[in-house]
């Protein structure tokens with residue numbers, strides 16, 4: 001999985017993603033991430049990327065041109081990489097000097113063909129916006145199946161509608177509140193998606209059984225010591241009876257979900273009872 005984040009604040013993205021579990025997953029090559037600076041694509045000689053909104057109103061708007069060119073450059077790089085992978089898979093490199101040149105010309109032709117026939121637009125371009133559908137675990141699972149994801153982060157008052165119409169495939173919000181930009185929401189979504197990619201977490205099971213995996217909140221968990229602040233670990237967890245432990249955990253999940261998230265509890269009841 002390769003995350004491409006189009007942003008005016010690339011350091012914010014890379015500093016955030018390079019740390020902790022995601023940073024380690026990147027070192028191991030399970031996931032890749034790049035932050036592409038939208039400002040690098042402006043044709044304005046002062047490197048301006050925003051302007052006043054037509055019709056008046058407070059604040060500035062990100063302009064269509066740099067956002068469009070930046071998105072196209074990233075889509076192009078994705079198509080080229082995919083074509084390279086096809087070439088690597090279908091040709092062997094046991095050429096000698098005489099066949100070398102002919103082979104390279106052929107490879108370039110195949111590559112151009114792949115790039116042109118490949119629908120680079122297939123790559124999902126997510127505009128991170130409070131005006132989108134609200135992100136949840138199901139969305140994370142759906143997006144984790146993609147090979148590449150592009151996140152477009154807005155700033156100021158947003159982005160010129162015309163370029164959004166041309167490049168965006170998904171409008172996604174992380175909740176009904178407004179942040180100063182799309183970087184934090186993009187990182188939130190990348191974190192939730194990346195941890196579902198095989199190999200990112202040490203224990204594949206932990207992405208399966210936790211909160212929302214089965215539509216319920218996760219049961220309470222305990223570690224050593226057995227008694228802490230006079231509070232004892234529930235004895236069933238020490239019983240060694242796996243069936244009983246499972247039953248207790250489901251019961252606790254239901255109690256917790258009913259109490260903290262009655263909306264989720266009702267959904268679970270409708271589909272299970």
Ligand code: ADE
Pocket residue numbers: 128129130172173174175176177178179180181182185
């Ligand atoms: N940009 C600003 N606020 C946002 C939110 N809640 N979700 C996604 N993108 C945003």
